[in-house]
Every structure is written in structure tokens, then in C-alpha cells.
Amino acid sequence: MKIIVTGCAGFIGSHLCERLVKEHHKVVGIDNFDNFYQRSIKEENLRQLQSNSLFQFYEADIRNKEDLSAISDNFDVVIHLAAKAGVRPSIDNPQGYIDTNINGTLNILHFMLEKNINKIVFASSSSVYGDKAISPYREDSITDFPISPYAFTKKSCELLLHNYHNLYQIDSAALRFFTVYGPRQRPDLAIHKFFNAIEKQQPISIYGDGSTSRDYTYIDDTVDGIVRAMEYVLNNQSVCEVFNLGNNAPTPLLTLVNAIERVCEKKALLKYISMQQGDVLHTCADISKAQAILGYEPKIKLQEGLRRFYSWKVNELGFEKAYLAFPQFH
Secondary structure, eight states: EEEEEEESSSSSHHHHHHHHTTTOEEEEEEEEOOOOSSSHHHHTTTTTHOOTTTEEEOOOOOOOHHHHHTSSSSEEEEEEEEOOOHHHHHOOOOHHHHHIIHHHHHHHHHHHHHTTTEEEEEEEGGGGGGTTTSSBTTTTSSOOOOOHHHHHHHHHHHHHHHHHHHOOOOOOEEEEEOOOTTTTTTSSHHHHHHHHHHHOOEEEEEEEESOOOOOOEHHHHHHHHHHHHHHHHHHHHHHHHEESSSSSSEEEEEHHHHHHHHHHHOOEEEEEEOTTTTTTTTTOOOOOOHHHHHHHOOOHHHHHHHHHHHHHIIIOOOOHHHHHHGGOOO
């Protein structure tokens, strides 16, 4: 296969590209090195890929149609991961999220029409469920009440896919990711911040009373789900589907902290603060649809995933280097 992966230098994108080239697919990766966190981290994510002849990189911005037009033809599928990430930052900068996530996705769809590509896998988010869906979240739950700009941009993109499927026969699978973690996780996310704070014996901010919960999903399981969704879209005609890629095992916040303490063999210092706008209280994925149609089956339990993350932090970065690299998130 010849595959385009947008957002290839990010956490999920770099892992996915490594999996695809390992399976002997030709991959063209696109990334604009958005300044949400340091470019050097994303360049390091691509380091192993850059030496592989099956991988070709374009530094391009999906908001810019001219950037996309420079990419060659004859692709089988687009895996569209590129987006401005983060719930809380989207509240401060909704226009930036609309420009990148909605308009950028529209540009990708127009690029596909120009290049005669009619298969796409899209990275959506569990945030589309808002705080009104009944847990565990099913794909047919009502998602009309997003509580952050980030969430409504992801919901808008799902609707765009549906529209372009009906108008132009573009086949799609929108994947609602549930709190993906593992080596290379973004430095602003909870697990990464908690490991840093515990290692440095600095306080961890606990929003609310610590009873909020998330359906943490290990990166290898998420990547496996993406690949399975890609194969499903490629092997079927006239499909426009949504799938949850979660773990169906929500973990309360304080339970997560305790699990990280066991991995680090250190106690955490806790600082309780009020809940933040845009955050949902709980997430839990009903994954029965992905299991039945894609054969998706998450394998990595939380404690094992945290151990693998800790090993990466120690062996690949070293805590001191990792901590100093992300001063804006202290």
C-alpha cells in the first residue's frame, strides 16, 4: 500500500508510521511541527523513520492548499491524524482549532478529490461525547453537546466525512480515541506530567476530588486499531463508520496516581484544585463494535503500560533530560 499519514511527527503518528513501514507499506508523512510543544521532540519521534527508504517526509501545513498540492499522486488511503490538540487550550484559542481541525480536514478532503483518493481514516476523539452520554459510550450515542471547542471541531470533522461520503463516495472510518498513552506521549498530558512530578517530588495537581476517570489506552493497542480500520476501509465499498478505540476499563484519577507511584517506587505529593472548564468527569468506551467489525482487542493493561512508559523515560530520555525539555508544563 501507499499511505499518507498526516501528523506523522506526533505521538500517535510516529508510532503508526513505524508500524506501517515495518509491514512494508510505503508511507508519506506530513507534519508542520506545530509549536504546541518543541519541534525537537517531534524531530526525535521521526529519527528512526528518516533512515527507512519506505518513508518520505513532507513538512507541510494542512491549512495551506499549496503545501498539499506539492505531494505526488497514486495513494491508496489517507490516515488523517493532524490536528491542534488539547481541550483546555482550545477554550483560549477556538479560532486556531477551527482553522486547523475543520478547515484543515476540508483541505485534506479536497486534496483527496484532486488526487482521486477515496479512502480515509480519521482521528476523532472521545471528547465528542461531552458530559451527557451514558457510560460506556456507544458510537450511536447522541454527540450534540460538546463542552469544548476541541470537541466540537472533532464532531464537525465526523460530519464532514459523512457529507463527503454522500456527495463524492469517499469511504471513511472515524476513530474516537480514548486517552492514549505510552512512550512519546505528549508532555502536557496527565501520565507524562505525573511521572515527571513524582520523580522530582513536586506536587501533582488533582482536579476536583480525584474521582474523575479516564479510559486509558496504550499506544500499541490504538495503533493496532488504526491499522485494522485502514484495512477495513480499503477492503470494503461504500463505508462511512465511527469506531471507539478505547480499553473499556476506566481508571479513577487517584487510582492512576497510585499505579504510577508503584512503578516509580515513590510517593506523590497531591495538590487539589477546582475542576477545569471543558473537562468531562468520566470516559468509558464501549468497544463491542470495533471488536465485532475490526477484530480490535486491546491487550496492554494499565500497570504494564505504565511500566513501559517509565522504562522509556529512563532509558530513552532519562528523567533529568526529559524534565528539562518541557519547562512550560511544570
